[in-house]
Amino acid sequence: MIDFYGFNTANGQKVAVMLEETGLPYTFKYLDMMKGAHLSDEYKAINPIGKMPTIVDQDGPGGEPLALFETLAISVYLAEKSGKLWPTDPRERALAMEWATVSPANLNPSFNVHYVLGNRMEGNHKEVREYFTGQVHRIMAVFEQRLDEVPYLAGETYTYADVQLCPVAVISGPAMDGGLTPYPNVRAWAEKIGARPAVKKGMTVIADGTPKS
Ligand SMILES: N[C@@H](CCC(=O)N[C@@H](CS)C(=O)NCC(=O)O)C(=O)O
Known part of the structure; x- marks a missing residue:
C-alpha cells in the first residue's frame, strides 16, 4: 500500500494521476497546506524540504517502507514499479x-x-x-x-x-x-x-x- 500525501496543485495532480494510471493500491492522505501541514516536523521526517507531494510505499524495495519526495522521482518510481507508462523500448x-x-x-x-x-x-x-x-x-x-x-x-x-x-x-x-x-x-x-x-x-x-x- 502506498500513502500519498497530496494537495490540489499541479504537482499533487501529477502524482494522483500516476497512481490511478498505474493501478497501484494507495491511500490518499490529505496534506492541508493551508494549515501548514507541509511544515510540520512529522511531515518533514518524510520530506525534509517540506514541500508537497510525498509518497511512502509501505511495500518498498526489499519489502521495506520507502519515503519519496520530488514529483518526477515519484512518477518514475511508480511507472517502473508497475511497468505502466514505462516504455520498454x-x-x-x-x-x-x-x-x-x-x-x-x-x-x-x-x-x-x-x-x-x-x-x-x-x-x-x-x-x-x-x-x-x-x-x-x-x-x-x-x-x-x-x-x-x-x-x-x-x-x-x-x-x-x-x-x-x-x-x-x-x-x-x-x-x-x-x-x-x-x-x-x-x-x-x-x-x-x-x-x-x-x-x-x-x-x-x-x-x-x-x-x-
Ligand atoms: N520540485 C518539487 C516542487 C514541489 C513544490 O514546489 N510543491 C509546492 C506545492 S505545488 C509546495 O509544497 N510549496 C510549499 C512551499 O514552498 O512551502 C516537486 O516537483 O515535487
Missing part, C-alpha cells in the same frame, strides 16, 4: 526521462515566478515578469513542435512524461498571456489525455480534498 525510455524533466526543470519554475509575483509580492516587477513569460513561451513552443512530430512526448507511447506536463499546461497554461491558443498541438494532446478515465479519477481524488483515511 530503451530509446523511448531515455526520451521519456528527457521530456519528463523539461516541465519541472524549466516550465514549473517560470510559472512559479508568476505565481509568487502575483500573489505574494507588492509591485509590478515588469522586467522579471517579461523575462519569465518569455521563458514559458520558449518552452511551450518546444512542446508544440514536439507534439507536431509525435503523438506523445516520448514518441509513440503514452508515458509518465506526458503526466509531468499535462496538469501544468492545463492549469497554468490558460492563465498565461494568450492561454494555450498559440499551441494547438498541446491543446489537442491535453484534451486527449484529460479524457482518460484514470486522469479524470486522479484529478477528482485530489480536488475532493477529503482525507481518505
